[in-house]
Amino acid sequence: MKNAFRSGAVLGAIILALVLAGHGPASAGQTPQAAVDVVAGEGCTSILVGREASTDGSVMTTHTCDCGTCDWTWRHVPAADHKPGSTRKIYHISQYKTWPPSEGLKWDLYKKDLAGLEIPEIAHTYAYHHGMFGYMNEKQVSIGESTIGCQRKMQNPTPAAKLDLSMLTLLGIERAATAREAIQVMGALAEEYGYGFHDDGEMLAVADPKEAWIFEIMPVGPLWTPESGKPGAVWAAQRVPDDEVSVCPNESRIGEIDLANKDFFMASPNVVSLAVEMGFYDPKSGKPFNFKRAYSPVEGSASSTNGRIQRLWRFFDLVAPSKKLKPETPNMDLPFSVKPDAKISVQDVMAMTRDRSYGTPFDPVQGIRGGPFKNPNYYRSTRVIDHGLAEYSTVTQSRGGLPDAIGGIVWIAFGSQDTSCYMPLYAGMTEIPKSFMVGDHWTFSRDSVRWAFDYTDFHVQVAYSEAIKDVQAAQKTYETDLIARIPETDRSALELYRKKPAKAAEFLTAFAINNATTVTNAWWKLGDDLLVKYNRLYLYNVEKRGMTRGQPATPDWWKKAVRAFDILMEPDKK
Amino acid sequence: MNKRILLVLAAGAVLGLSLLPAGQAVPKAGLPVLTTSAGQSTDVTTLNIVLDEAAITYDYCDVPTPEMLADGVGLGGRESGPGFHVEITTDLGKYPAGTPYKAVIFAIGASLKGMGASGLTLDAEEARLKKLIALCKQKKIFVMAVHIGGESKRGPAGSDNERMIDAVAPLADYIVVTKDSNKDGRFTKLAAAGKIPLTEIEYALGLVDIVKQVLQ
Numbered sequence: 093m094k095n096a097f098r099s100g101a102v103l104g105a106i107i108l109a110l111v112l113a114g115h116g117p118a119s120a121g122q123t124p125q126a127a128v129d130v131v132a133g134e135g136c137t138s139i140l141v142g143r144e145a146s147t148d149g150s151v152m153t154t155h156t157c158d159c160g161t162c163d164w165t166w167r168h169v170p171a172a173d174h175k176p177g178s179t180r181k182i183y184h185i186s187q188y189k190t191w192p193p194s195e196g197l198k199w200d201l202y203k204k205d206l207a208g209l210e211i212p213e214i215a216h217t218y219a220y221h222h223g224m225f226g227y228m229n230e231k232q233v234s235i236g237e238s239t240i241g242c243q244r245k246m247q248n249p250t251p252a253a254k255l256d257l258s259m260l261t262l263l264g265i266e267r268a269a270t271a272r273e274a275i276q277v278m279g280a281l282a283e284e285y286g287y288g289f290h291d292d293g294e295m296l297a298v299a300d301p302k303e304a305w306i307f308e309i310m311p312v313g314p315l316w317t318p319e320s321g322k323p324g325a326v327w328a329a330q331r332v333p334d335d336e337v338s339v340c341p342n343e344s345r346i347g348e349i350d351l352a353n354k355d356f357f358m359a360s361p362n363v364v365s366l367a368v369e370m371g372f373y374d375p376k377s378g379k380p381f382n383f384k385r386a387y388s389p390v391e392g393s394a395s396s397t398n399g400r401i402q403r404l405w406r407f408f409d410l411v412a413p414s415k416k417l418k419p420e421t422p423n424m425d426l427p428f429s430v431k432p433d434a435k436i437s438v439q440d441v442m443a444m445t446r447d448r449s450y451g452t453p454f455d456p457v458q459g460i461r462g463g464p465f466k467n468p469n470y471y472r473s474t475r476v477i478d479h480g481l482a483e484y485s486t487v488t489q490s491r492g493g494l495p496d497a498i499g500g501i502v503w504i505a506f507g508s509q510d511t512s513c514y515m516p517l518y519a520g521m522t523e524i525p526k527s528f529m530v531g532d533h534w535t536f537s538r539d540s541v542r543w544a545f546d547y548t549d550f551h552v553q554v555a556y557s558e559a560i561k562d563v564q565a566a567q568k569t570y571e572t573d574l575i576a577r578i579p580e581t582d583r584s585a586l587e588l589y590r591k592k593p594a595k596a597a598e599f600l601t602a603f604a605i606n607n608a609t610t611v612t613n614a615w616w617k618l619g620d621d622l623l624v625k626y627n628r629l630y631l632y633n634v635e636k637r638g639m640t641r642g643q644p645a646t647p648d649w650w651k652k653a654v655r656a657f658d659i660l661m662e663p664d665k666k
Numbered sequence: 667m668n669k670r671i672l673l674v675l676a677a678g679a680v681l682g683l684s685l686l687p688a689g690q691a692v693p694k695a696g697l698p699v700l701t702t703s704a705g706q707s708t709d710v711t712t713l714n715i716v717l718d719e720a721a722i723t724y725d726y727c728d729v730p731t732p733e734m735l736a737d738g739v740g741l742g743g744r745e746s747g748p749g750f751h752v753e754i755t756t757d758l759g760k761y762p763a764g765t766p767y768k769a770v771i772f773a774i775g776a777s778l779k780g781m782g783a784s785g786l787t788l789d790a791e792e793a794r795l796k797k798l799i800a801l802c803k804q805k806k807i808f809v810m811a812v813h814i815g816g817e818s819k820r821g822p823a824g825s826d827n828e829r830m831i832d833a834v835a836p837l838a839d840y841i842v843v844t845k846d847s848n849k850d851g852r853f854t855k856l857a858a859a860g861k862i863p864l865t866e867i868e869y870a871l872g873l874v875d876i877v878k879q880v881l882q
Contacts, residue, residue, distance in 0.1 A: 244711060249815065250815070250870045251816030251847075289818070314711070315716070315719055315871045
């Protein structure tokens with residue numbers, strides 16, 4: 093037995109040596125600097141589910157707002173009527189910029205950054221809920237987002253580009269009653285007034301109760317001027333088939349486009365000509381024009397990048413394992429969308445936003461990577477969907493067969509998805525919880541919902557494999573059970589709506605605010621409980637108040653790994 | 667005739683040329699040129715695209731040191747690595763490796779994200795720029811400062827962006843700014859105080875003709 097341990101330890105030492113020397117197993121290596129022309133931020137993931145691919149007929153989008161240091165606050169903007177001749181001010185809104193709470197809140201202070209443009213206002217703007225982007229309006233138009241990058245010479249950080257992505261989504265969601273209309277509104281405004289400044293290649297998941305579209309937009313280079321007469325943006329949109337699902341993990345997803353098929357494709361008038369002009373596409377090549385290959389090419393696969401770009405393969409493998417897609421397949425050859433093996437529920441989608449690629453070749457806790465308590469945040473070499481970076485995550489549901497005020501829901505989980513809890517905001521609400529509107533990364537605040545979730549998250553990190561079970565029990569109570577009660581809530585709202593829509597709005601507002609308050613308080617308490625339970629890495633039985641303290645089990649493999657490391661380091665001690 | 671004048675005026679409005687004081691011409695520097703960033707914002711990418719558009723070859727480095735600058739064209743053979751980017755497009759037939767630079771163009775614009783990616787703090791970036799410009803002065807290399815980020819990328823006195831302006835603009839031999847970068851007249855005052863030629867342009871596109879005049 094001793095010999096067996098010894099040889100195991102030596103083997104472990106060899107493996108450790110290889111890892112330390114940078115020759116570890118696939119997922120342990122550094123990201124190779126392959127010939128990647130476009131490096132989008134390794135940020136947000138957006139999932140789309142067509143209405144016939146979901147269990148309840150809802151069209152869904154998601155956005156894991158993976159930034160790490162951005163603003164997380166939300167607002168509700170009421171509907172408004174505007175007098176003829178009135179104008180809409182345009183602001184430069186940086187996704188990253190925040191202000192100290194002492195100076196005020198982002199969604200008041202951003203108005204200091206006028207873009208120097210006012211555009212004609214429309215007669216009526218819809219009510220909507222927004223965070224970093226517009227997410228859901230009173231017509232159930234919903235949006236998710238993922239940064240995809242673009243060819244370098246397309247970037248336009250100059251002030252000639254008046255519209256950033258956040259501003260564009262606010263305009264789209266306040267002006268559109270359908271997903272198609274939102275795409276047309278955003279595309280047309282970007283063409284006319286120029287797109288870029290703070291942003292470059294971006295993808296939006298745009299949905300309504302009938303359809304889900306991937307909309308991709310990019311600047312046209314810093315030398316564009318409005319006087320040129322040329323569009324100030326290039327964009328394309330492709331509809332996800334109703335019985336299929338798709339995803340955008342920071343990579344352009346739109347390939348060949350068939351503009352004759354108007355039910356499935358839309359694009360700006362320069363969609364091909366710009367690529368020719370900039371030298372990204374040669375019509376004489378004999379190959380059909382391909383949007384992503386021209387404007388946002390990304391080389392490699394999940395395997396060839398050691399998991400850096402594995403989310404695309406992972407998503408398809410999660411929803412359609414029967415397709416047996418291979419992680420070695422270059423991402424640009426993976427399909428635009430797939431029909432899932434089974435219809436997908438809102439809870440399934442929430443679980444996907446929490447995915448850590450466990451059990452795959454890119455498992456972040458394989459071997460000793462997660463430490464004794466299998467913490468996936470210890471070794472972030474592979475980019476998983478839940479990367480612990482999220483300001484918040486959203487899952488939108490646009491549901492036909494219900495009045496828009498009731499049919500539209502945006503579920504929000506603040507902080508890292510694995511330790512958070514999705515809370516619903518209905519489209520017809522007239523206000524949102526106050527705790528959603530305040531807080532920033534640098535000032536702890538008990539008034540901010542986000543800090544309640546970070547408070548719990550912090551205490552989970554200590555003994556992750558144990559503490560996450562406590563969180564999952566709370567998620568069962570406050571998320572799973574609530575999802576099960578949604579049909580009942582819908583029915584109650586519908587009864588009120590039939591009598592008087594305003595009563596339904598009041599009911600839904602009160603319901604969502606009460607739920608958010610309950611969940612937030614539960615997470616503050618959960619954080620307290622975890623602190624006590626795992627205090628100083630012992631295991632306190634808080635119910636029995638026993639005098640002996642247990643210790644979360646340290647697995648044998650971890651003890652062996654420690655021994656192996658000791659052996660490895662022995663020569664250094666001499 | 668009238669139509670022609672209108673066209674000329676319209677072109678002038680777009681390009682925004684010649685706001686130099688009366689009698690002052692666009693300064694001449696010549697090639698070879700090095701482009702770099704003061705503050706690591708993406709505005710340096712715009713600058714490089716401007717040079718591409720003007721068909722002017724250049725060397726680019728995001729964080730050159732005085733030693734690299736002193737090595738001249740080719741930057742001593744240094745290659746890109748993590749947090750360090752080099753691009754050599756200079757015509758080596760015309761300007762062989764090691765040829766001293768005649769001009770350095772700084773694209774001013776602070777980005778904490780960009781500085782972070784280059785492993786720089788604001789203080790370190792400021793110190794680097796000061797040393798670099800000191801060497802330019804010593805070697806009589808023409809310093810051109812460009813601010814094309816606009817009003818939104820400016821900031822209050824003492825802010826990141828303003829410190830980058832302070833580090834470069836007062837020591838420049840020529841300043842070019844977009845009009846909305848100079849709404850508060852800060853560059854006009856700096857130029858007047860240092861007797862530095864200043865040109866305001868409407869858009870980044872206006873820089874294309876200017877770099878042609880300065881460098882060719």
